[in-house]
Amino acid sequence: MSTVRRKRTMSETGISKREAMLISAHRSGASLERVAGVMAECVAHWERVVAGEEWEDVGSSDCAACRAWRNSGADRCYACPIRITGGDNCRDTPYPALAFHMDQHDGDCGPECEDRRLLAQEELNFLRGFVAAADGVRDHGPGAKGAEDEDGEGG
Numbered sequence: 681m682s683t684v685r686r687k688r689t690m691s692e693t694g695i696s697k698r699e700a701m702l703i704s705a706h707r708s709g710a711s712l713e714r715v716a717g718v719m720a721e722c723v724a725h726w727e728r729v730v731a732g733e734e735w736e737d738v739g740s741s742d743c744a745a746c747r748a749w750r751n752s753g754a755d756r757c758y759a760c761p762i763r764i765t766g767g768d769n770c771r772d773t774p775y776p777a778l779a780f781h782m783d784q785h786d787g788d789c790g791p792e793c794e795d796r797r798l799l800a801q802e803e804l805n806f807l808r809g810f811v812a813a814a815d816g817v818r819d820h821g822p823g824a825k826g827a828e829d830e831d832g833e834g835g
């Protein structure tokens with residue numbers, strides 16, 4: 681059985697796991713603005729995929745996050761926030777089901793394929809969570825007022 685994680689609740693006391701992934705990507709060398717920008721690019725791209733405008737452009741070379749973080753030679757994704765699922769190459773995200781569908785439906789799939797659209801929408805929803813998390817990072821991530829204050833609330 682595959683496990684579908686749809687955790688939407690933010691941690692009540694700390695940062696969400698998505699926020700933690702964004703901060704981790706930031707600490708690996710990209711500015712927070714850049715990290716947030718890449719995820720926003722991903723969302724914009726997948727909106728076009730869902731809409732059918734770029735329905736076939738779902739490979740690594742089409743992905744802003746892959747361009748930012750993935751080393752295709754090593755087949756590793758390093759600091760990519762999408763590694764939130766614990767694996768490289770979008771493992772356990774909604775993406776593999778879409779790739780499988782398009783592969784199986786080869787020659788028949790297209791912008792009008794409803795299954796394709798629904799599967800792509802799943803990926804879009806998944807990615808939108810990172811854009812929402814980027815707003816959270818701005819509010820209480822590194823650089824935010826009071827963040828990383830090891831002595832607690834002393835003021």
Ligand SMILES: [Zn+2]
Nearest residue numbers: 785789793796
């Ligand atoms: Zn199809």
